[in-house]
Amino acid sequence: MNNEEILIKKIAKQDEEAFRVLYENTSNKVFKYIYGLVNNKETAEDIMVETYIQVWRSAKNFKGMSKVMTWIFGIARNISMSEIKKQNYYNFDDNENLNNKFTVTPQQFQLTAQVEIDEIMQIALNKLSVKHREVLDLIFIHEMSYEDIAEILCIPINTVKTRIFYAKEKLREILNEMGVSKDAFF
Amino acid sequence: MRSSKNFDELRSLLPLYLKGSLPEKKSKSLEKALSENEELKEDLKFWEAVKKGYQKIESQLPEHDYRIYHRISNNIKTQNSRNAKIWKFFSLHPKFSFAIIIIQTLIIISSVLYFLSIEKEFKTLSVSNIQAEDGVKINVVFHEDAKEKEIRKLINEINGRIIDGPNKKGLYVVSIKDKEKINYTLDILRKNKIVVFAELAY
Numbered sequence: 113m114n115n116e117e118i119l120i121k122k123i124a125k126q127d128e129e130a131f132r133v134l135y136e137n138t139s140n141k142v143f144k145y146i147y148g149l150v151n152n153k154e155t156a157e158d159i160m161v162e163t164y165i166q167v168w169r170s171a172k173n174f175k176g177m178s179k180v181m182t183w184i185f186g187i188a189r190n191i192s193m194s195e196i197k198k199q200n201y202y203n204f205d206d207n208e209n210l211n212n213k214f215t216v217t218p219q220q221f222q223l224t225a226q227v228e229i230d231e232i233m234q235i236a237l238n239k240l241s242v243k244h245r246e247v248l249d250l251i252f253i254h255e256m257s258y259e260d261i262a263e264i265l266c267i268p269i270n271t272v273k274t275r276i277f278y279a280k281e282k283l284r285e286i287l288n289e290m291g292v293s294k295d296a297f298f
Numbered sequence: 299m300r301s302s303k304n305f306d307e308l309r310s311l312l313p314l315y316l317k318g319s320l321p322e323k324k325s326k327s328l329e330k331a332l333s334e335n336e337e338l339k340e341d342l343k344f345w346e347a348v349k350k351g352y353q354k355i356e357s358q359l360p361e362h363d364y365r366i367y368h369r370i371s372n373n374i375k376t377q378n379s380r381n382a383k384i385w386k387f388f389s390l391h392p393k394f395s396f397a398i399i400i401i402q403t404l405i406i407i408s409s410v411l412y413f414l415s416i417e418k419e420f421k422t423l424s425v426s427n428i429q430a431e432d433g434v435k436i437n438v439v440f441h442e443d444a445k446e447k448e449i450r451k452l453i454n455e456i457n458g459r460i461i462d463g464p465n466k467k468g469l470y471v472v473s474i475k476d477k478e479k480i481n482y483t484l485d486i487l488r489k490n491k492i493v494v495f496a497e498l499a500y
Binding site for chain 2: 126128131132135139140143144147153156157160161164165168229230231232233234236237238248249251252253255257258273276277280283284
């Protein structure tokens with residue numbers, strides 16, 4: 113049993129100190145994950161409050177079938193998705209509305225031709241749909257394995273791989289629309 | 299020559315390889331494939347660019363407010379004290395708990411009794427509880443202006459006997475002894491102006 117699992121056992125017995133330690137160990141990652149989904153600090157903080165209240169309430173139901181972090185991410189994701197639907201932020205599968213938030217036309221882009229690859233990619237990543245973006249966030253920010261991602265998103269591992277493939281294709285498409293040639297990265 | 303399935307599998311591992319989270323055996327297998335395959339190399343370059351993009355994103359992610367823990371903690375404490383108050387109330391007032399249990403039990407028992415008492419059957423016009431009568435039964439409804447004298451006369455004419463009725467809808471059950479004359483009797487009844495309805499009862 114690892115340290116986080118011991119903490120969860122204690123939280124299940126209403127140990128507030130254990131809860132505080134778990135919060136301190138995990139809150140940064142959880143906040144970054146939620147922020148990546150909702151893209152708004154205040155909303156992300158509200159969701160984080162709800163997430164940890166749910167962790168406190170559900171600790172007794174944690175069976176140790178998954179990692180504690182994966183379990184918390186799963187809770188955070190469920191609450192975030194409800195919030196996204198409630199606030200009608202943008203369609204989960206569609207990046208049309210999200211595009212409006214980060215619009216950069218090819219003309220504008222050419223004006224800043226000297227921008228670095230990381231900046232170009234940052235803009236393109238921000239234009240991805242939540243569905244594609246979250247899977248990449250989990251790999252590149254949270255360093256999750258495909259098994260953990262499958263558990264958080266409640267999908268098979270092969271679907272995770274397919275989603276990564278399509279996320280890459282979509283990114284290429286977005287970069288192309290931005291006027292960035294395929295050779296720019298080589 | 300690697301199979302397409304194997305190639306796709308290796309290709310799907312590139313992001314994990316870049317993050318250094320791939321087991322050694324798989325890493326080596328991927329490195330070997332990378333040295334042989336240009337397409338795979340291109341993909342790796344692309345993922346390297348994605349990784350750089352993420353480094354940029356990560357450096358710009360906001361920090362969460364340190365007071366959030368107090369919000370969570372206060373919420374949990376409020377909930378705990380609310381639950382504790384409810385339990386305290388019931389444990390300090392056991393009579394109240396028993397009263398609730400008794401009321402609930404009474405509601406359940408009366409509901410069960412009520413549902414058991416509801417008659418579950420269909421009623422039709424021909425229903426009659428008369429079982430001991432021989433012969434054939436006919437359902438008859440007379441005109442509302444029909445006089446008793448006229449009804450008696452008609453019943454005598456068909457050599458029948460009123461054995462039930464009238465019910466709320468004005469239905470009489472008339473019995474005739476001779477089964478063979480049923481069609482003739484129905485014909486007489488239907489042709490009479492004081493009869494509204496005449497049908498064999500089943």
